[in-house]
Amino acid sequence: MNAEGTLIALGTIVRREVTRILRIWIQTLLPPAITMTLYFVIFGSLIGRRIGEMAPGVSYIEYIAPGLIMMSVIQNSYGNITSSFFGAKFQRFVEEMLVSPMPGWTILAGYVGGAVLRGLMVGVIVLGLSLFFTKIHLYHPLVTLSTFLLAAVIFALLGFINAIYASKFDDIAIIPTFILTPLTYLGGVFYNVAQLPSPWKEISHLNPILYMVNAFRYGLLGISDIDLGWAYVVMLGFVVVFGAICLNLLHRGVGLRS
């Protein structure tokens, strides 16, 4: 398949994914908007007022806003790829792509592209909602954008691995429920990990979400509990490792070709 054909194939998957996201917007775009509004109201406006400043000149609601945006990006990029790719496997229309001349990496890139776009749509919605509750300064646009992209790609790749191994719908709910949600809540969205006692402070540094939330917070507010360089090393490392695993699984046809 030549470069032009590959681009057309890639565009076809991304277009199909975006059409799907917009077609079922009640399931894809509305729930994070409602959930995050509740977070802003309860944790930000009601409880946050009693907590005071998290850093000089940074109120609690300002402090949690980047984490909440990142949390919705992570959950939605992961959820998009697992439900969409597993749905294609379950209904067997993944075979449309498997019998085509498309290389495996195009399938992966198409689905990851779709997941990143859903993350972007949800991120923009939550960012817009947060403006009703607090003011957001874009301290470092490049860090904000690159952190958003890296986090969305990491969780899209992880979701793809989950969808490949899943054989029933329960299998795509286990990781978000038992791993992703606890890691997100313990990833410094609502608190500063430096305030934690030992050994929880050190253990928290093993949580990859901590690096994403803090890098994103740095991009928006200019404050972070983590060194930015380390955050990029961790994020790029996950992209490389998960990307390699996905390509290897596609090459071997695990869960797709018998």
Next chain:
Amino acid sequence: MRLAARRRGKCSATLYRVCTVKGPLYYWFSPIYAAMSSPSPVPALEVSDLRKTYPNGVEALKGISLAVQPGDFYALLGPNGAGKSTLIGVISSLVNATSGEARVFGVPIHTRRSEAMQMIGLVPQELNFNLFEQPFQICVNQAGFYGIGRKTAGERAEKYLKQLGLWDKAFEISRTLSGGMKRRLMIARAMMNEPRLLILDEPTAGVDIEIRRSMWKFVQGINAAGTTVILTTHYLEEAEQLCRNIAIIDHGQIIVNTAMKSLLGKLDVETFVLDLTDVCADLPQVDGVKISRVDDRTIEAEMSRAHDLNSLFAALSARGITVTSMRNKANRLEELFVRLIDANDKEVA
């Protein structure tokens, strides 16, 4: 002498250039060059010693070899679980072969998958499209997966959906289509890359006879236009009418691979069913014909294909029995198929 040799060298070099450089002469004589360089055409599909053992130990293919020539309409028959779908799975790259090789127009599937897949169109046995998408969308997306631009894809989708009588449903959710429409949609989708080799895995399963005939007509048209077609079906009458060559698979092995005519020629006994005007009290005796009663006004006559029907009719006329109609008891291919499978089962046992 040296000059003569140089001239000879120059002449042969010029001749070589004329023959090999793609100038006008090359194109005038290309059919001759092609005939000289390749005495037989590259098979549309060539399978050599293909084996597939599933992780649970089931040996689905036990060293299958076959060749399908370009332009052929080829039947691949076999009982359920014989290995037909596994073979199609390997050809369409959905199943990884344990060993052996499959080539599509000379291109090995295992090492040059992308190139080989460009030439294949697959209509699978099970429905495998997104039930929440519209037929037009499904076809255009499929073309996209083959690197075909949206404009061409849209034109082809319209063309094939119209040819298969689905254009009025093109923008409805495909979940709402009837069973026959869904099957036709899968054929339209398989045509989007205008394949050189079209594989139909039981395309007419559960489809009424009228739609089945319209599907036959469409596929015959595609075949007449030059596309090689491989058909698996349990409707043996369908295979007999459409296909020129046939392979029968059983227990993962090919037990017959021949021309349809030659296979049907092997059938030495035929059974006819005769409907009579009046009740037949006693059955006539005819040499070489085994006559049995089905009911009061129906009899069956089993005879060798070499035996003429005149003696049977003469004997019936002599007894004052009038025949109103006559038909073959079973489809010829069906009879052969059952015999071959039975014989193979006994051999395997």
